[in-house]
Amino acid sequence: MFRRSVYKKPAQLRGMVAPGEITAAALDAVAEAIRPGVTTLELDRIAEEAITARGAHSNFQLVPGYSHTVCVSVNEQVVHGIPTERVLEAGDIVSVDCGAETPEGWNGDSARTFIVPGEAADPSLVAQRQELSDVTRGSMWAGIAALASSSHLGQVGAVIQDHIEANPLPSTGQPAGILRDYVGHGIGRKMHEEPTLFHYATPGRGAEIKPGLCICVEPMMTAGSDEVFVEDDDWTITTVDGSSGAHWEHSVAVHAGGIWVLTAPDGGAEALASYGVTPVPIP
Ligand code: MG
Ligand code: MG
Numbered sequence: 001m002f003r004r005s006v007y008k009k010p011a012q013l014r015g016m017v018a019p020g021e022i023t024a025a026a027l028d029a030v031a032e033a034i035r036p037g038v039t040t041l042e043l044d045r046i047a048e049e050a051i052t053a054r055g056a057h058s059n060f061q062l063v064p065g066y067s068h069t070v071c072v073s074v075n076e077q078v079v080h081g082i083p084t085e086r087v088l089e090a091g092d093i094v095s096v097d098c099g100a101e102t103p104e105g106w107n108g109d110s111a112r113t114f115i116v117p118g119e120a121a122d123p124s125l126v127a128q129r130q131e132l133s134d135v136t137r138g139s140m141w142a143g144i145a146a147l148a149s150s151s152h153l154g155q156v157g158a159v160i161q162d163h164i165e166a167n168p169l170p171s172t173g174q175p176a177g178i179l180r181d182y183v184g185h186g187i188g189r190k191m192h193e194e195p196t197l198f199h200y201a202t203p204g205r206g207a208e209i210k211p212g213l214c215i216c217v218e219p220m221m222t223a224g225s226d227e228v229f230v231e232d233d234d235w236t237i238t239t240v241d242g243s244s245g246a247h248w249e250h251s252v253a254v255h256a257g258g259i260w261v262l263t264a265p266d267g268g269a270e271a272l273a274s275y276g277v278t279p280v281p282i283p
Contacts, residue, residue, distance in 0.1 A: 006186055006194050007212030013253050013282050015106040016188065016214055019056060020251055020262025022100040023108030026050040027263075030070070030098070036090045036118045040072040043096060044083035051100045059101040059109070059191045066235075071097040071111075073236065078220050078228060078245030079111075079182060080235045091120025093129040095247040099191050107191045109216050110263035111249035113137070128171040128223055129244050135176055136221040136246040139163040143199070143217045144252055144268060145275035148259045153197050153206030153215070160219055161200040169223060176246075177226030182237065184216045187251050211256045218249030255282050 008016070029050040030043050048069040051058055058069040073081035073095040074088070081095075088094060097111035113133040120126045139160045146159040164175045184197030195207035199219045207213070222228070224243030231238050239245055251262040258280035261268030267279035 006207070007210060008188060008214060009212065010255070010283070012188070013212065013214070013255055015102070015104055016108075016251070016253055016262055017282055019100045019102045019106045019108035021265070022051055022054045022056045022102070023098055023110045023251070024263045024265055025054060026098050026100060027096060027110055027112050030096050031112065031114065034088065034094065034114045034116055036088060036116055038088050040074065040081070040083040040086050040088065043072055044068050044070050047096075047098050054100075056100040056102045059099040059107050062101070062191070069098065073097075073245060073247065075244055076239045076242050077236050078179060078222060078239060079237045079247050082233055082235050088116045089120070090116050090118030091122065091126040091129070092116040093133065093244050093246065095245065097247060097249065101191070105189055107187050107189070108263055109187055109191050109249060109251050111218060111247045113246040113248055124171070128169065131169045131171060132176055132221060132223045132244055133246045135164065135167050135169065136219050137248045138167065139199070139219045139221070140217050140248040140250065141268075141271045141275070143219070144250060144259070144261060145272055145277045147209060147215070147217070147252055147254060148277045150209050152208055153195060154202055154204055156209075156217070157198040157206065158201040164221065172223065177222035177224060177243070179220040179222070179226060179228060179237070181228075182220050184218045187214050187216050209254055211254055213254040214251060214262070215254075216249055216251050218247065220245065220247045253282060255280070257283060
């Protein structure tokens with residue numbers, strides 16, 4: 001069904017380790033810098049410095065028409081927000097998506113959602129944003145754990161949807177909205193490769209999960225309706241109802257010994273423990 005090159009050989013999988021670690025380091029640097037008063041462009045510069053200091057370069061800048069290192073999506077923006085002079089405020093929910101490519105030509109891709117610390121004007125809204133980030137992150141880890149025991153990507157999508165439906169947001173009593181038109185993807189020589197991972201149940205089985213698969217699991221969720229639109233900048237994806245958005249992403253490798261989360265410093269060990277999954281470093 002898919003080109004054999006979708007599944008990487010062991011030596012190619014080893015090439016995926018460094019860009020994953022560099023992408024994680026860039027997001028660590030962003031995490032340390034997030035505070036009221038920082039602009040989203042400053043976060044972009046901080047991520048770029050972290051990547052170039054490690055001998056790699058931004059792969060977002062290789063996307064036609066895009067010139068930044070990260071996407072920063074604030075509040076009702078869910079994904080693909082462009083860094084600007086916008087100043088972050090306490091209580092903002094901020095999703096930062098970032099990727100690095102090594103000189104050897106291998107790619108990493110990861111996203112985290114942050115709540116800007118400090119005293120916010122509307123504590124109940126901040127609490128809801130935290131709920132949304134937590135359930136989105138939880139659905140990502142449930143999906144990653146499912147990679148370890150499933151045969152096809154369709155099973156992973158169903159697990160992500162199940163997690164969302166089993167954990168409605170306490171503030172609304174409703175499950176988070178799952179973005180339908182934006183998907184997870186294979187990663188390797190390019191940031192975006194086959195196959196596709198839907199973050200919801202689909203009729204098809206999806207691509208086979210077997211050694212050599214490198215896949216980005218990246219649920220994108222809203223605190224309300226799943227309806228979104230593209231802002232006038234032709235990039236930013238924003239909720240129609242003005243509800244908050246969240247986005248978490250990891251690049252994950254499947255190899256003969258198990259799975260390894262390339263963009264988590266511990267390979268995902270801490271988060272996967274509750275699922276009984278122990279990640280195994282790529283040999
Ligand atoms: Mg990404
Ligand atoms: Mg991605």
